[in-house]
Structure formats: C-alpha cells, structure tokens
Amino acid sequence: MVTNVTNFSRSGLSDWLIQQVSAVILALYTLFMVGYFLLHPELDYIAWHGLFSHTWMRIFSLLAFIALSAHAWVGLWTVITDYIKPTRIRFGAQVVLIVAIFVFLVWAIQILWGA
Amino acid sequence: MLQVSIYRYNPETDSAPYMQEFQVDTQGRDVMVLNVLELIKQQDSSMAYRRSCREGVCGSDGMNINGTNGLACITPLSAVVKNDKLTLRPLPGLPVVRDLVVDMGIFYKQYERIQPYLQNDTTPPAIERLQSPEERDKLDGLYECILCACCSTSCPSFWWNPDKFVGPAGLLQAYRFLADSRDTAARERLAELEDPFSVFRCRGIMNCVAVCPKGLNPTRAIGKIRELLMENAT
Numbered sequence: 574m575v576t577n578v579t580n581f582s583r584s585g586l587s588d589w590l591i592q593q594v595s596a597v598i599l600a601l602y603t604l605f606m607v608g609y610f611l612l613h614p615e616l617d618y619i620a621w622h623g624l625f626s627h628t629w630m631r632i633f634s635l636l637a638f639i640a641l642s643a644h645a646w647v648g649l650w651t652v653i654t655d656y657i658k659p660t661r662i663r664f665g666a667q668v669v670l671i672v673a674i675f676v677f678l679v680w681a682i683q684i685l686w687g688a
Numbered sequence: 689m690l691q692v693s694i695y696r697y698n699p700e701t702d703s704a705p706y707m708q709e710f711q712v713d714t715q716g717r718d719v720m721v722l723n724v725l726e727l728i729k730q731q732d733s734s735m736a737y738r739r740s741c742r743e744g745v746c747g748s749d750g751m752n753i754n755g756t757n758g759l760a761c762i763t764p765l766s767a768v769v770k771n772d773k774l775t776l777r778p779l780p781g782l783p784v785v786r787d788l789v790v791d792m793g794i795f796y797k798q799y800e801r802i803q804p805y806l807q808n809d810t811t812p813p814a815i816e817r818l819q820s821p822e823e824r825d826k827l828d829g830l831y832e833c834i835l836c837a838c839c840s841t842s843c844p845s846f847w848w849n850p851d852k853f854v855g856p857a858g859l860l861q862a863y864r865f866l867a868d869s870r871d872t873a874a875r876e877r878l879a880e881l882e883d884p885f886s887v888f889r890c891r892g893i894m895n896c897v898a899v900c901p902k903g904l905n906p907t908r909a910i911g912k913i914r915e916l917l918m919e920n921a922t
Contacts, residue, residue, distance in 0.1 A: 574879070577884050588884055
C-alpha cells in the first residue's frame, strides 16, 4: 500500500472509477456540443443565450465542468507524480493544479448562472 | 559479417558507459542472439552478461535487442536483425552492474510485495488441497512467468515509479494468487493494491504483452485485478 494525500480521492480505485465516468460525461457533452453547432450553422447571441437559459443545459454544463475538473485533477496528478521527482517542486505543482481547478470551476459556475 | 554494437560499462574502470563495435561471423546461419554473445565472449572475455539454461526457461538473459526487450537465448537473428546490424543493451530502467548485467533488486522487491505464495487459514486436509480442472484452468497464462523482467523494464510506468508501481510481472503474479481457488487471502491482497500507484499506474499501453517471451498477457491480469477491486468496493 502506497500512501497518498494529494490525489483526488485518496484511493486509486476511486480515482480510476471517477476518471472512467467523467470521461463518458465529457464525451456526451462534446457530442452534444458538436451536434448543436452542426445543427445551428448561423449561430447568434440570442440562440446561444437561449440555449443556456434552460435549467437542464446549465445542469448538463455544470456536470461537464465538474467532470472536467475531476478528470484533470486525476490525470495531471498522475503526470506530475510521473515526471517531477523533487518533493517540494512536485507538491508546489500539485497545489497550483488544485487551486487552478478550483478557480476555473467557480468561474464556470458564475458564467453559467450569472448571465 | 554481422555488425554488433554492445553497451559496455565497467564501473571500476570506465567513467561512463559506451557502445563497443564487434564483427561476428555467423557463417550465414540463423543462430540465436545468445550464440552471438558467446562468439563475442571469445573475442573479448571481459564482456559480462547473465545466462544459464539457454532455452528460455531460466529467464537470466533478458536484454534489449535492437530496441526490444527479449531473451537472447530464444531470439533468432532473423527475428530482429535488419541490414546485418545488431544492437544489444541492458534491460532499460534498472541500474547497470556491468555491461549487460543489471541490478534486479527493485524488481524482486515489487515481486516480494505481492506475497507470491499460497495463503490459506483453513485447516489443511490430510493429503492435499484439491482443485477442480476448471479451477486449475484459471491459472493457465499466469503461472508460466519466469521473472525475466522483460515486461516490467519495457513499461514506462515502471521506469518512472519502480518503487511504487508493482509492474506487470508482479501484477501477473498477484492475479495468479488472487485467481487460485486454494488461496483465502484475497481481501488482504486487494487491500494492499487499491492505492493510486500499485495497480492503477498501469495506463494499458501493453508494452508488457508485446515483449513477453512466454506470450503471457499482464495487461489482462491487471484488468482482472481492477474488476476484483470493483466487486469488493461497489
């Protein structure tokens, strides 16, 4: 058993499962967005604003952002632990990663519900 | 004439490793890479490599042959040599003791960690613990591993974290005991493996499957371990 404190869920199994599930959510959101752009070739602000005024679209988007946050945390934590060996620099990079994810997530919530 | 380029390093006399060129006459025959090494040993007796059974059973002569890990004794020149050029290097990612000999300490340490022996806390029967033929079949493709380290030393996850990631060889054996109907320590074994490194550092790139000289599939065994962890935890 290898002890870890900066990965997303403290457990490798749980991290792995979250990455699988979040990947599916992100794939669905990407497919939806690509489909939407294909069906609306002449997209304007009114239509875009209309799409995001639906509660379901906001929930779907927030779900995708949370999935992206978890996915990025698990994935980049893995990359950092692979390639950065000095503990201080590695821990510093992990803190920057986690703070950045937090900031982007709160920002995304503000954009979704602020308009 | 076969052009052979070999990684040489003697820590007592060399300040850094270097590649040495040899010319070997195989008389046009398709011999094994180990035969070439023996011919080179006649030219330069200071060449160091491990070997023992010379038939792919002992796992001593794992090395990097033209960029791919394999056992020198069962790799024919025709399978690896193009344009009469052969390059031999030690297994990647492990400390070099001398020439093609590597220090396998950390590899064995990971093997030891998965407790590669049968554990059973029930009273032993008078003669032996029996298995049905179906139960025995589950061990096929797992028990044949000879611990040559070709797989683990071709795995980037093992290169970056050999102290934390068990590696394909160790995990294949971990599953060999998890799959054994006579073993009763599955829960304890799985508890040791659920952290983010031991099993989950595997990204499924299947280098291990590509190089295994015995044709085994560690990636599938790792998938089965993940399934067992899931069954236990959901």
